[in-house]
Amino acid sequence: MSNPTRCAACRYLRRRCCEDCALAPYFPSANPHRFACVHRIFGASNVARMLQQIPVEQRRQAADAIAMEAYWRVQDPVYGSVGVISMLQREISVAQCELAETQAQITMYASQAQSQPNQIAAAQCLVEDVHLVPSQPSQPPFPGLYQRDDIPQETLQRHF
Amino acid sequence: MGGNSPCASCKLLRRRCTKDCIFAPYFPSDDPHKFAIVHKIFGASNVSKMLQELPVHQRADAVGSLVYEATARMRDPVYGCVGAISYLQNQVSQLQMQLAVAQTEILCIQMQQEPPLAEQKMEADDKSFVINNNLTAMPQLLNYASSSNVAQDPLKREFLWT
Numbered sequence: 424m425s426n427p428t429r430c431a432a433c434r435y436l437r438r439r440c441c442e443d444c445a446l447a448p449y450f451p452s453a454n455p456h457r458f459a460c461v462h463r464i465f466g467a468s469n470v471a472r473m474l475q476q477i478p479v480e481q482r483r484q485a486a487d488a489i490a491m492e493a494y495w496r497v498q499d500p501v502y503g504s505v506g507v508i509s510m511l512q513r514e515i516s517v518a519q520c521e522l523a524e525t526q527a528q529i530t531m532y533a534s535q536a537q538s539q540p541n542q543i544a545a546a547q548c549l550v551e552d553v554h555l556v557p558s559q560p561s562q563p564p565f566p567g568l569y570q571r572d573d574i575p576q577e578t579l580q581r582h583f
Numbered sequence: 584m585g586g587n588s589p590c591a592s593c594k595l596l597r598r599r600c601t602k603d604c605i606f607a608p609y610f611p612s613d614d615p616h617k618f619a620i621v622h623k624i625f626g627a628s629n630v631s632k633m634l635q636e637l638p639v640h641q642r643a644d645a646v647g648s649l650v651y652e653a654t655a656r657m658r659d660p661v662y663g664c665v666g667a668i669s670y671l672q673n674q675v676s677q678l679q680m681q682l683a684v685a686q687t688e689i690l691c692i693q694m695q696q697e698p699p700l701a702e703q704k705m706e707a708d709d710k711s712f713v714i715n716n717n718l719t720a721m722p723q724l725l726n727y728a729s730s731s732n733v734a735q736d737p738l739k740r741e742f743l744w745t
Binding site: 463464465469473476477487489491500502503504505507508511512514515518525526528529533535536 | 624625626628629633636637641644645648649651652656660661662663664665666667668671672674675678679681682685686688689692693695696
């Protein structure tokens, strides 16, 4: 017995949508573009197989993650979600530098308030050191990430 | 490819590796695992289509990122790369909150170190007005800093996919 309202996957694949369709819960007919991206990057059979290998209670999160990866890959065919990771790592590096500089300024101001000349000199050196020594970027969860300078800004603005 | 050994992809797919095989430059025969995981996650035909749509000089980077994503998904079948992105997003949010708090602290210090001449010119009423407004602003900023809204499930941010 087929589902009168076909899911996005079955509609895209032009097939009957059964009641036990493996993809129907995660690709509703209201969002056809979502499955189109997933099919283009991963393929319907791959996605169905991947979801089948995951416990039922985690399949929705998995389908959402697969859809996001597919979307990022469509937006950026060269780097996909790896480009997003690289951009976030750079943001972290910049934020760490700014934070270190700000905290050094706080130390300097605090020293000025206490009117301790030695501490003021030490704090000023700290502020200068922040500019000279680049901060280490946080370690990525996975090694060997790519550095890219021309990541499309719309990829980030839409999601972050 | 004449006397040359087939590339890893053609070996896995058990087909003849021609001299214009699109996979051969990126999946050498000495690293069969690399193509195996990409094929498992994306499928050989999908990878071939993706590479064909790219200029030649970008294909090596594309293969590298596909291998990375496939590896991430093998390690974490539920979240794949999105798990790493979520982790990094949280780090960015935390750093931004810390920066906001630190910048507020600097503003407070700077205001406390206002030159005495400027302070003498202020009426008592004006002075209390300024102080009260700053004290009002602080809790709002701290409320923002302590809010967990920015660390919500990043998957829900993508309105297109929910």
